[in-house]
Amino acid sequence: MTTEELTALTVSKSVDARGTSCPGPLLAAKKAIGQIETGQVMEVLSADEGTRRDIPKWCTKKGYEYLGTIEESGFYKIFLRK
Amino acid sequence: MSETVDEKIKALEKKVEQLQNQRKDQLSMVIFSNDLDRILAALVIAVGAAAMDTEVKLFFTFWAISALRDKNKKTKGKDMKSKMFGAMLPRGISQLKLSKMNMEGMGKDMIKRIMKHKNIASPEELLTTAGELGVQIDICEMSMDLMGFKKEEMIDYPNLGYCGVATFLADAGESSIQLFI
Numbered sequence A: 001m002t003t004e005e006l007t008a009l010t011v012s013k014s015v016d017a018r019g020t021s022c023p024g025p026l027l028a029a030k031k032a033i034g035q036i037e038t039g040q041v042m043e044v045l046s047a048d049e050g051t052r053r054d055i056p057k058w059c060t061k062k063g064y065e066y067l068g069t070i071e072e073s074g075f076y077k078i079f080l081r082k
Numbered sequence B: 001m002s003e004t005v006d007e008k009i010k011a012l013e014k015k016v017e018q019l020q021n022q023r024k025d026q027l028s029m030v031i032f033s034n035d036l037d038r039i040l041a042a043l044v045i046a047v048g049a050a051a052m053d054t055e056v057k058l059f060f061t062f063w064a065i066s067a068l069r070d071k072n073k074k075t076k077g078k079d080m081k082s083k084m085f086g087a088m089l090p091r092g093i094s095q096l097k098l099s100k101m102n103m104e105g106m107g108k109d110m111i112k113r114i115m116k117h118k119n120i121a122s123p124e125e126l127l128t129t130a131g132e133l134g135v136q137i138d139i140c141e142m143s144m145d146l147m148g149f150k151k152e153e154m155i156d157y158p159n160l161g162y163c164g165v166a167t168f169l170a171d172a173g174e175s176s177i178q179l180f181i
Helices: A001-007 A026-035 A048-062 B001-018 B035-049 B062-068 B080-088 B103-117 B123-132 B141-147 B167-173
Strands: A010-016 A043-047 A067-071 A075-081 B024-031 B057-062 B136-140 B160-163 B175-180
Touching: A001 A067, A010 A026, A026 A048, A026 B035, A043 A067, A048 A067, A048 A075, A048 B001, B024 B167, B035 B057, B035 B123, B035 B175, B057 B062, B057 B167, B062 B136, B062 B141, B080 B141, B103 B136, B136 B141, B136 B167, B141 B160, B160 B167, B167 B175
Parallel strands: A010 A043, B024 B057, B024 B175, B057 B136, B136 B160
Antiparallel strands: A043 A075, A067 A075
């Protein structure tokens, strides 16, 4: 998805994991995913570049759809659909 | 005609058997070392795997068992050799040393400060998280006996057990990932 498409998404849950390092963001994402329904979109905010690669891997494993990442100044917004 | 169907069924049965014998989504890790850095790496992998819903089984053996001691718990009735081992080995995860750059504890203190500053979870926190995520810890009974450790001096951990090598091998045999640290 392009940055415009990602920005236009309706996000049902935002997880701010910018205060944690690996494996913190993954843990935060795992905890939060249970709070949304199948088909809904979640964004994970992380200052950790590793998370940008980790979340898509986690999505593949769990069968979620990784939608894309927006690079903000100093952190990443990672989007996925449950 | 019927023969080919039979052959097909046989081939399918074989395939089903193969699939059933596939390894589980499980991580088995032998934790042997009691170096702080190695334990930290092991716990990050364990917690990361648990976060990915992989079942995790940690097998603590030899020196690593000292990382699971509770420094506030006292034991009675140890013989002299056990007392000696007990006194020379770390009492729990907070007393572990770095494998490199420990410098009488200065290096360790520095790393701990940096970790805190960078919001990296401490080994103590990771162990608690591991417990919350259902990570199983099994302690090698033979090593316990060898080092003279007692069960009553081990930490309170939700999924703590004691076992022998066969339990580890059985678990590892059905795990898709096996590591030795």
